[in-house]
Amino acid sequence: MAVDQAVELAAELAAGLPAGAVVTDPDVVAGLSHDQAAWAPHGRPAAVVRATCTEDVVHVVRTCLRHRVPVVARGAGTGLSGGANALDGCVVVSLERMDRVLEVNALERLAVVQPGVVNDHLRAAVAERGLWYPPDPASAPWSTIGGNVATNAGGLCCVKYGVTRDYVLQLEVVTGRGDVVRLGRRTAKGVAGYDLVGLLVGSEGTLGIVTEVTVRLRPLPAPAVTVAGFFSSVVAAGAAVRAVGEAGLVPSALELVDRHCLRAVDEWKNMGLSTEAEVVLLGRFDEPGALGEGLAEQMVACFRGAGATWAERSTDEAEAEALFAARRLAYPALERLGPVLTEDVCVPREQVPEMLARIERTAVRRDVVIANIAHAGDGNLHPLLVTPPGDEAARARAEAAFDDIIADALALGGTVTGEHGVGLLKRGGLAAELSPEVLEMHRAVKAALDPAHILNPGKVVE
Template sequence: MDELVGLLPPGRVLVDPDVLASYRHDEAEWAPYGTPAAVVRPRTAEEVQVVVRYCARHGVPVVPRGAGTGLSGGANAVAGCVVVALDGMRAIKEIDPLEKLAVVEPGVVNDDLRAACAEQGLWYPPDPASSPWSTIGGNVATNAGGVCCVKYGVTGDYVLGLQVVTGTGELVRLGRRTAKGVAGYDLTSLLVGSEGTLGVITEVTVRLRPRREPERTVAGYFPSVVAAGRAVEAVAAAGLTPSALELVDRQCLEAVDAWKNMGLSADADTVLLGRTDAPGAAGEAEADAMLACFTAAGATWSVRSSDQEEADALFAARRLAYPALERLGPVLTEDICVPVGRVAEMLGRVQDIGVRHDTRIANIAHAGDGNLHPMLLTAEGDEAARLRAQAAFDDIVREALELGGTVTGEHGVGLLKRDGLRAELDPAVLDLHRAVRDALDPHRILNPGKVFTTGKEST
């Protein structure tokens, strides 16, 4: 490491064993990881370039990392690698109200960008549940979604341009700042969701929207997740486009209450939370129509919330569900996405899988776009329960594919979904992926072992 230390400013290269241990893995439960040889915390794109060129010369794996909030093992270290921790590159370089764009470094926290945009009457829509902690670079690497993506889309819909260090150490700019542009291949979109396997992101240019109207909230209690799933289908069938449609089961609300004492546990098996931000009379009509869908689908109680504080608390509980459950023991989190018309059926299958494998499964979901997050709960140190949960995890992936779904909606493939990717994509399509990777990372140093399970990418 002496050579690398000499190439960078003082303090950038960290080799203390305790520090290295804290950078070994992200939040994915039971995903394998190794111990890095070093952690580098660069402050500029040029410093990232130095690191990648050094690693290319010596054949050292490079693992890019944001805040480490990922749930698929995509940021997990491999033995002897250099972890490039980008959370120190946190400058918001520009917010342009006229062009409605922002230029940020990859370590900027999602909520910090949203707050800075709000000060200028602008809005950055992508809002993953981890938005108080996750970084824009990590959001781009996984093409993160969030609560409002049912209406406004995912991270990739807002990425105009990137600055990237390729696997050969080239520092390049991709994309544009203009509203339109079709010069050359869309390499920006290629990098979005590539999980650090095609380049290290050092700058992101994102599209912004004007600040939106205040939202109206509709809440419904349902006797089962399947009944709530039918309400989701009813909302879609009615031609409604809510700004959020989130499902939270009782297990999640009770876990949040036990942790934060918010008093939100409902007298229901499942809660469905809908929102509309349509302006004026259109918003009133959409909220009424959503309420009617809830009632017709079997809600035991449903209401349009007139208390904004209470409504915000319900959505805050939705965001806190995962960390609240994590306090109770290991949580293996799913991230399947199915067609909206199959949401109820998939939720029913998840329940059956839990019974079949004697595994407790809690449910949250971006239900409006079919993105389900079953969370498989186990007791600390219970090896038999871990094996049952992993078998249930595999069955959920398989049955999501049977219903025309995908193995990951927003968390990425990482390590946990590599077998699922192979099941979802044809061999010829996987070969196309590998050809692209060979072009941008011919030395195979960028995040090796992630995404793919066969061929040269195998761990």
């Protein structure tokens, strides 16, 4: 976009927005032009708009429609697929300032929030009423509900409680035509028309910009009982995950963390986590009293039967919390070592041991350091490919390994993304996973809801 066109666009945007809402300072704009996917490309926006209400977003979309300029919505920028990355000359609309919890209804067990509400802030607000919002991505202390909706985020509790889509009842959305529509309903049941809420959740801002979210809540669970198991290999840990599933156990969390991740967190935070184990499995049950304790003992037996070098029910809650905190800190800790390319494949639970074995073989074959964290209980694996800063040969090997992992996940009946979204990094994988006929259905939906093709173009399906 020419300089004079960018100036004209910024002036027209500013004319209908509060003072200071339009940002063109190059340094600020650069910081708001991409998410945390370090290897995903991004462009330079013409401007950033810090929206404070739905009307601000409507003004942005209608202005950009007139100028045929793309609009990219972003929340906290914690995404890992490039889904919120800017295009050259686009307008980025930041929703972080739309951060109010509008309603908490204890009778209906729901909350109404703006998209900029941080996940953990919502949890804290509803906990005051004895309620709980289950979806909990590792980025929950920083990521926003709008971003969680955009990618259909899951997290540590999803093995038992499901993902974001399972909790979204209603959405207020600004469409690609600049209209404001309300999708879904507040009732516990309802099948009037197509499930457009389900369609919008996970669409990464390509079908509409979410400006309000009504979510389903649950009662606060009982204090959790934690199980930890040490294993000599990721394959042995994968066998334990399969054994847990075969035993019919449904923990509230079942997480895998390998020694690369634990060491990186320990060196960063000095948490005293160093262990001789190659891999740690962390399980939790939130059933009350003796029931939860009995289920935990069954998980210990599964771990030991699968070859754990050590497995016990935790009696030290502080230690258990430290281990789960390490799981959440693994990605930023590894980022300190060099650029990280993050995978997000999901396979059937019965294939977890084989998928982990293939990841290990890929690391050796491609000569790449691959750290492993995983929502192991539902087969969602996050291999983290770490390369030395500035080492282009290592980066090329890591990109080849990234493609290998995607191919292996598909070969085992899995998917290329469990919760991070397609964004830019997984478009090739999506084309490999979906048939041409299904891809054309996606394009038809995009054309119907965003006919001018201005909402986050170049992402997901193009």
